[in-house]
Amino acid sequence: MGYTDNYERDAYGIVAFWLRSNLEHGQFFDREISHYELELARANQSMVQSLEGIWRRAEEKQGDFAILINESQQAVSEFRNFLTLGMNKALHCEVIVSTPVSLMDHMIREAEESQKVFGLIQSGGQVLVADSVIHESTFWLRQMADHLAFVQHYLDPSYYELQDKVRGMTQKFERLFLQANALRTIVRKPRPEMLPALNVFRQMVINEAKDLEAFKLKLDALIKQCAAITTAPRNMLEHLAREAHHLWRNLEEGIIA
Known part of the structure; x- marks a missing residue:
């Protein structure tokens, strides 16, 4: 599939x-x-x-x-x-x-x-929207940063521009992960409502996760056309794109799923 x-x-x-x-x-x-x-x-x-x-x-x-x-x-x-x-x-x-x-x-x-x-x-069990946003962000943003680091690990070193792009995206998601961890203690429990700062962060992560999903699928297409040399396992980029999609869907719906 x-x-x-x-x-x-x-x-x-x-x-x-x-x-x-x-x-x-x-x-x-x-x-x-x-x-x-x-x-x-x-x-x-x-x-x-x-x-x-x-x-x-x-x-x-x-x-x-x-x-x-x-x-x-x-x-x-x-x-x-x-x-x-x-x-x-x-x-x-x-x-x-x-x-x-x-x-x-x-x-x-x-x-x-x-x-x-x-x-x-x-x-x-039911989880409050603000709690779900904090949880999903702190868990998945670390996974997304990992994904990009692993993509770089598998890419041929001769792809200088692509390697530089992946490094830049990795650093972006590492910063978002740090911000999510900061918000976890700044917006403390109980979290009965979505504060404006947390809502803005949620939308930021949704946008970045959508861009990341699209990037992974574009790279996946290049790999399948043998237009990008990589040692990545078969279908790994599809796997990573699916998880990026899962992250932004969970944030949009305000759930842990």
């Missing part, structure tokens, strides 16, 4: 979004594992197969939702624990993987966020 920005945002759709993100992380990680690390590769392939099966059921809205979300929690928890163990081994130089440790941490953070969202769905 190619890029989709119109996934249904009901309970099944949101669970499918997070399952797909974790599934694709596993697929990306698969190609980074050295052929010497057979045990690690087999464990990762098992995780990918488990996530894919549950994701397909969520996409097709098959079966009882309570059972589906419990299985999703379990599968993502196991994937998160697997990545954490792998990252710890990488930090001790006990495994051979090409994935930067910061990228493994990035994937772990998304797995943990998945579990939080699943828990919120299960509880039926």
Whole structure:
């Protein structure tokens, strides 16, 4: 399945979004594992197969939702624990993987966020708009800055203009992330209303996330035309664009999803 920005945002759709993100992380990680690390590769392939099966059921809205979300929690928890163990081994130089440790941490953070969202769905809890804007901004802006750093990592160094553009965008999202963290303590709980300063920031992030989504899809098209040389995993730019879309949609709707 190619890029989709119109996934249904009901309970099944949101669970499918997070399952797909974790599934694709596993697929990306698969190609980074050295052929010497057979045990690690087999464990990762098992995780990918488990996530894919549950994701397909969520996409097709098959079966009882309570059972589906419990299985999703379990599968993502196991994937998160697997990545954490792998990252710890990488930090001790006990495994051979090409994935930067910061990228493994990035994937772990998304797995943990998945579990939080699943828990919120299960509880039926409601989050105030201002709280959701603070939460989504502080979580996703860091992920967006990471994405750009990873894009730069995979781009051929000879693309000087493109490398410079990606660096500039990375710095922009790092600054937005710092501003989101500042607003988290400036606009303190309880947050019963959207203060003007927070609303202006929300719109700023929405605009930048839309531009980022468009940039990622443009770069994805260049890569698929073999017009930009990169070692990025297949469909990585679609994955990144989908998450940028998810960020600005959540901010527009004032929800955690």
